[in-house]
Amino acid sequence: MRTEIIKLLKKEGKLSEDAIDEIKKVDILDFSSIVQEIGKQETEYIKSSEISKELNTEYIGQNIFVYNEVSSTNTVAKFLSMNEIDNGTVIISEKQTNARGRSGKAWESPLGGVWLSIILNPNVDHSKLPLITLATGVAVAKTLEKLGVENPEIKWPNDIMINGKKVCGILTEAVAKFNTIENVIIGVGIDANLNVEDFPEELQVGTTTLKEELGRTGNENLLIKTFLEEFEIISELFNQGGYEEILKEWRKRSYTIGKIVEVRTPFNKYYDGYVVGIGKEGALIVEKIDGTLEKVISGECIIKN
Structure with missing residues (x-):
């Protein structure tokens, strides 16, 4: 994190080469105010003033930082969360240079996409973190529906699909101290005003963009504003313990339930199965070939044809 924050400060002309060695002797958190100051400067495409205008939320997006380029909005969000920062603060970047998805996979984030954290x-237990990811997926899907996308679906646990192709990914990370969750960082990447050809060739298969699906260039600021409003609605439902309602909305849009999949666990355990449903804690329920439920x-989950 230290290296990535230093790169941001250097790129914005806040640090000289000579100053970098001196910084190693200083608590990097001392630079939080400078990082926040950079995030309040004018940017070319994403405009916090347009997002904030008539934004119908109580706390989500009431404090917004927008950057021209960062390594990862999740990294900047985690850094800022270590100081006193408003609940619901949003970090946005027009471009990310070292973003990542689940399991540390690289996430391409060129200009034209919506990249935010x-x-x-939240006052939640670790066991509820999967539900936060599912709730975010519902908020993204509802946002796309409002913008004219027909039948966006959610692939467990963190992808949004249009016509069987991925248009959005979600990465939820907890900032914990002594086994207590202090903050949760929710990263969302939406392939908005991009062409599939903008991505490396190996990522083009199975990927789509809002521009290609809707046949037009959209308003990125309106997309972000709509998402923040939908996210606050689902966030409040989560805070009130409305987990079953969230799961109901998720199930309605599930791309995974009813499919034959290959499950790949973090412990390199692979097996095939049929997705029966999703449990109340957000776990996928899979019927294995031998008939047992997992x-x-x-x-x-890799969907098998």
């Missing part, structure tokens, strides 16, 4: 201070709490 939300800082939450709860998949974390891992990856």
Whole structure:
């Protein structure tokens, strides 16, 4: 994190080469105010003033930082969360240079996409973190529906699909101290005003963009504003313990239930199965070939043709 924050400060002309060695002797958190100051400067495409205008939320997005380029909005969000920062603060970047998805996979983030992270201070147990990811997926899907996308679906645990192709990914990370969750960082990447050809060739298969699906260039600021409003609605439902309602909305849009999949767990355990449903804690319920049921709490599901 230190290296990535230093790169941001250097790129914005806040540090000279000579100053970098001196910084190693200083608590990097001392630079939080400078990082926040950079995030309040004018940017070319994403405009916090347009997002904030008539934004119908109580706390989500009431504090917004927008950057021209960062390594990862989740990294900047985690850094800022270590100081006193408002619940619901949003970090946005027009471009990311070292973003990552689940399991540390690289996430391509060129200009034209929507790359943002939300800082939450929820009073939750670790067991509820999967539900936060599912709730975010519902918020993204509802946002796309409002913008004219027909039948967006959610692939467990963190992808949004249009016509069987991925258009959005979600990465939820907890900032914990002594086994207590202090903050939750929710990263969202939406392939908005991009062409599939903008991505490396190996990522083009199975990927789509809002521009290609809707046949037009959209308003990125409106997309972000709509998402923040939908996210606050689902966040409040989560805070009130409305987990079953969240799961109901998720199931309605599930791309995974009813499919034959290959499950890949974090412990390199692979097996095929049929997705029966999703449990109340957000775990995928898979019927294995031998007829036994398995709860998949974390891992990856590869849909098999």
